[in-house]
Amino acid sequence: MMTRHPLDVQKIRQDFPMLKQTMHGKPLIYFDSSATSQKPQCVIDTIQNFYQNHYSTVHRAVYELAVHATQHYQGVREKVRHFLNAEKVEEIIFTRGTTDSINLIASSFGKAFIQAGDEIIISEIEHHANIVPWQMMCEEGGARLKVIPVDENGNLLLDIFDHLLTSKTRLVAITHIANSIGTVNPIQEIIERSHEKGAKVLVDGAQAAPHIKINVQDLDADFYVFSGHKLYGPTGIGVLYGKEDLLNQMPPYQGGGDMIDQVTFEKTSYNTLPLKFEAGTPLIAEVLGLGAAIDYVQNIGLDVIHQHEQELLRYATEQMQAIKGLHIIGHAYEKAAIISFIVDGIHPLDIGTMLDLKGVAIRTGHHCAQPTMKRFCVPAMARVSFGLYNTKEEIDRFIVYLKEVIQLLCV
Numbered sequence: 429m430m431t432r433h434p435l436d437v438q439k440i441r442q443d444f445p446m447l448k449q450t451m452h453g454k455p456l457i458y459f460d461s462s463a464t465s466q467k468p469q470c471v472i473d474t475i476q477n478f479y480q481n482h483y484s485t486v487h488r489a490v491y492e493l494a495v496h497a498t499q500h501y502q503g504v505r506e507k508v509r510h511f512l513n514a515e516k517v518e519e520i521i522f523t524r525g526t527t528d529s530i531n532l533i534a535s536s537f538g539k540a541f542i543q544a545g546d547e548i549i550i551s552e553i554e555h556h557a558n559i560v561p562w563q564m565m566c567e568e569g570g571a572r573l574k575v576i577p578v579d580e581n582g583n584l585l586l587d588i589f590d591h592l593l594t595s596k597t598r599l600v601a602i603t604h605i606a607n608s609i610g611t612v613n614p615i616q617e618i619i620e621r622s623h624e625k626g627a628k629v630l631v632d633g634a635q636a637a638p639h640i641k642i643n644v645q646d647l648d649a650d651f652y653v654f655s656g657h658k659l660y661g662p663t664g665i666g667v668l669y670g671k672e673d674l675l676n677q678m679p680p681y682q683g684g685g686d687m688i689d690q691v692t693f694e695k696t697s698y699n700t701l702p703l704k705f706e707a708g709t710p711l712i713a714e715v716l717g718l719g720a721a722i723d724y725v726q727n728i729g730l731d732v733i734h735q736h737e738q739e740l741l742r743y744a745t746e747q748m749q750a751i752k753g754l755h756i757i758g759h760a761y762e763k764a765a766i767i768s769f770i771v772d773g774i775h776p777l778d779i780g781t782m783l784d785l786k787g788v789a790i791r792t793g794h795h796c797a798q799p800t801m802k803r804f805c806v807p808a809m810a811r812v813s814f815g816l817y818n819t820k821e822e823i824d825r826f827i828v829y830l831k832e833v834i835q836l837l838c839v
Contacts, residue, residue, distance in 0.1 A: 454787030462813035474720040504719035525666035529653035534561035536678040544570030582758040605635035608797035609758025610766030661721030665714035682707040737765035765814040776810040
């Protein structure tokens with residue numbers, strides 16, 4: 429069995445030009461990868477090279493530039509298929525991001541499969557992008573939205589989930605990893621229980637895809653979605669994986685070029701998968717950038733990345749728990765490299781503002797998860813989140829700065 433070497437973080441950091449920058453005259457410590465990741469030079473170069481040397485449309489022309497652009501574009505679809513271990517390339521739909529993917533499913537799956545009186549289940553720790561589309565769909569069509577609660581540590585209460593599942597449940601839409609508190613949900617178990625009741629499952633993998641291996645066939649996920657910009661790729665590009673038989677039964681999400689077969693004033697017939705769901709000129713440069721990002725993380729190895737980030741999580745958690753008055757929110761059975769916290773008597777926004785002056789970038793606020801804030805009885809949290817390029821030395825400096833900020837703000 430081949431063993432991988434530990435991650436050479438200092439070598440990795442040389443691939444990320446933004447990490448050479450400063451904030452307020454201090455070296456940048458970027459602890460906000462859950463919001464968006466920094467980009468390796470290979471992704472930047474891929475996009476620039478396409479625009480400078482190979483730019484053309486795809487799918488629509490026979491000249492050499494267009495043929496080559498189409499080949500490279502479709503080649504990324506195969507990379508994504510392999511990345512997720514999907515069975516068929518036709519099951520990979522390019523979207524504008526995770527939010528767009530979820531809205532596509534809410535609209536198209538909703539029209540095909542959900543009627544008044546049916547039920548959708550989500551969890552208490554979802555991102556707004558996996559709450560609001562389902563609320564809108566339920567309001568429009570008369571379906572009912574049900575919520576799985578979490579315990580004080582951020583674990584899903586699966587016994588209550590079992591009671592929520594009924595013969596009326598059509599879809600369970602669940603995050604793989606909670607962006608707000610880092611909970612890694614037992615996705616395979618949730619899928620198995622849902623399928624036993626005849627419900628389909630959508631997994632929001634925005635926080636999972638950059639950090640752990642995903643195998644949609646082993647999971648038996650009906651839908652799996654993620655964004656490029658959290659996976660060290662460009663903004664504006666996302667992926668929707670869906671089982672072929674479900675996608676074939678769903679109507680198109682948008683109308684326009686590429687998604688059609690034949691158009692007359694009397695009737696339009698639609699293209700086959702995956703183009704049926706990709707109306708208009710595609711996000712060509714963004715797709716190519718996503719392909720470069722996938723190559724980058726796979727060359728390193730997601731198992732190596734995960735091990736490194738878990739070490740950072742343990743190291744930072746131990747030091748932060750030793751700070752008087754600091755409380756970490758979320759101690760789930762399994763966590764990603766995300767630490768959300770509050771400090772007695774100090775608003776998270778003030779902590780973030782003061783750390784910014786010391787060159788540290790963290791997230792403050794409700795993290796697009798207001799129901800999670802309500803569950804834990806806080807108006808906001810501060811959050812640090814790690815990527816493959818972060819180091820223990822950065823954590824050491826962050827802890828020093830955080831203690832200084834707390835001491836200053838508590839005076």
